[in-house]
Amino acid sequence: MKKRFASLWFRYLKTDWFTVCKPHLQDIPFVLSIAVQGKLIVSAHNLLAEQAGVYSGMAIADARAFIPSLKIIHEQAGLSDKLLHFIAGWCIRYTPQVSIDEPDGIILDISGCAHLWGGEFAYLTHIASTFKYHGYTVRIGIADTIGAAWAIAHFGSDDSIIKEQGQLEALLPLHPAALRLEDIQLKRLQALGLQSIGSFAHMPRAVLRRRFGASLLLRLDQAMGLEDEFIIPIKSILPYEEHLPCLEPICTPNGIALALEDLINKLCKRLSGEGKGLRAAELDCHRVDGKIETITIETSRATAQGNHILQLFEIKIPQIEPALGIELFTLGASKVEAADPVQENLWDNRIGLKSPLVTELLDRLKSRDSSCEILRYVPSAHYWPERSMKIAASMDEVVTAEWQTERPRPTRLLKVPERIIVTAPIPDYPPLLFRYKGDTYNIRKADGPERIEREWWIDPGEHRDYYAVEDLQGRRFWLYRSGHYGGQADEWFLHGFFA
Secondary structure, rough: OOOOEEEEOOOOOOHHHHHHHOHHHHOOOEEEEEEOOOEEEEEEOHHHHOOOOOOOOOOOOHHHHHHOOOOOEEOOOOHHHHHHHHHHHHHHHOOOOEEEEEEOOEEOOOOOOOHOOOOHHHHHHHHHHHHHHHHOOOEEEEEEEEEHHHHHHHHOOOEOOOOOOOOHHHOOOOOOOHHOOOOHHHHHHHHHHOOOOOOOOOHHHHHHHHEEEEHHHHHHHHOOOOOOOOOOOOOOOOOOOEEEEEEEEEHHHHHHHHHHHHHHHHHHHHHHOOOOOOOOEEEEEEOOOOEEEEEEEEEEEEEHHHHHHHHHHHHHHHHHOOOOOEEEEEEEEEEEEEEEOOOOOOOOOOOOOOOOHHHHHHHHHHHHOOOOOOOOOEEEOOOOOHHEEEEEOOOOOOOOOOOOOOOOOOOEEEEEEEEEEOOOOOOOOOOOEEEEOOOEEEEEEEEEEEOOOOOOOOOOOOEEEEEEEOOOOOEEEEOOOOOOOOOOOOOEEEEEEEE
């Protein structure tokens, strides 16, 4: 696919923000001011102030001499950066690859996108008119290279489209600054009377390198398409992603569900065709006002079942606030794994972990309540109780160890053992009673001790002597004494409860 790029230059990025947010300023000359060495100077200004002779860097007092009614607005730190990132996110509706061109521009990789608007001219016109409607002063250039698009947007006569392979002809009449050169290089070119790119573009490369450095040749080659240049998108492009633009903004839950169903069907068709399934997905809803509403889902097993994925998203549709309407939907699979087909038993009705019914139920439960956490534990090759099990990464994780069943283990194991007070007759005898959280438990039956040595190669410490005990009410507990009976006979702990 032939690469094409669009460069957007916002001439009054800071003042555009005030024009949009404060419509009463549209017909008033105003400037943004910053303090430099204790003196207020003009940082940015609108078109009306510029026409009256106010320029950036002028002292506020001098600017007021030109325009007595000039309105002064103090600049907000980081305002233009926030605005530029906001606009870049909004431009994703035109192409998935959008990059920031600081301090006042955006680069779009429009390869394969313009035909959706009826061609590059209609594409450019639509973008320019949309920004103008919202109060932004923007100039746009489209070309085969990033450098050529940037040059024509900043130094061209108007919004322009450079035809394919036509960047050389278009760039030669422009000022050398159109190549994004350093200030010292521009001063040297000006001192030599080289006032356009065409005045030095055909000079011997060795001469240009010796006088102006290799960076001038690099910028020239990038603009002409002889050297590759890439953009860094503000949002990484997922390998599995689907887009759905809307002819009219969608405001209702039913409309969102229909759009979502169409996206899911397309995405699942791609995934199933490659033997893959998603484990996590994200739906971005681009609103008319520029804001993005996002909902995400996760699955316990890689799946490409459209109905199941749609059910998970439908649970979260009420979280979406469409406001004036959504004009673009983007569905991406942020985590994809190989999806092995499950062989279903024809006659056996028993449902196990491999059954899709189980995993789909777990997914729905977790989607209904964000605080719901459902985990699967598998045995781990350790005798130390806290390490004898681990959380499975997925429902399909292969178990490499066996559960320890030769001795009883509690149904509920405390994450951190809790200290208790125990009365025991003599060493190695089970306790007669213990106190836990202010209550006294008289022990009727006990089994033990079971000595479990600490894994010294992992951490140092004392061994444990465990007892499975039962009180007079039939409640069963798992207790242990840390270390040998003796000077620290009160170091008893409750570690778990039996069913």
